[in-house]
Amino acid sequence: DAGVTQSPTHLIKTRGQQVTLRCSPKSGHDTVSWYQQALGQGPQFIFQYYEEEERQRGNFPDRFSGHQFPNYSSELNVNALLLGDSALYLCASSLAGKGSNTEAFFGQGTRLTVV
């Protein structure tokens, strides 16, 4: 049973560019959340997708957008990259209807470096 898979594992981008990160949820899960983890900090919630719609959003600018596909996989897009966007981006999957993120499973993350 594959867990949560994210791609790519590492990425280097230049300031001003755009990036797309991908996530496939754990089998049987239908909800995907994205988190940003800056160095030395805990993960910060970006947004959650369920039924192909953004269900809740954290305190992130509109440069951060996402999408969920019919097979429940998800993409995170970041436009106009800033140096401060350098972080580990984590995807978490869970089963909907519980609201409280019971047993949210995380992927290994994508390490984004903006230069």
Next chain:
Amino acid sequence: GEDVEQSLFLSVREGDSSVINCTYTDSSSTYLYWYKQEPGAGLQLLTYIFSNMDMKQDQRLTVLLNKKDKHLSLRIADTQTGDSAIYFCAESGDYKLSFGAGTTVTVRA
């Protein structure tokens, strides 16, 4: 709002017990979680406790919850070198998890 706080560092001798403490502010949290993160890796769910419970034990892990004081702790019995990692406490909101900054646990021989 949510604000989860943890001590930043803990050093423990191999074989001893480790206790990691956490305080949270959202009294409506339904679940509280402990995650482990090893260098360069994602988050591994260790255990979670429902807010109407006081204690949960799972092999070497014991979680204590004091809902009145909004205090959560994780005890690791017989700490091993493989337990060296960053441990995150998290509280659940409606749809999101709010994390502390993490406690770095170093196990010394």
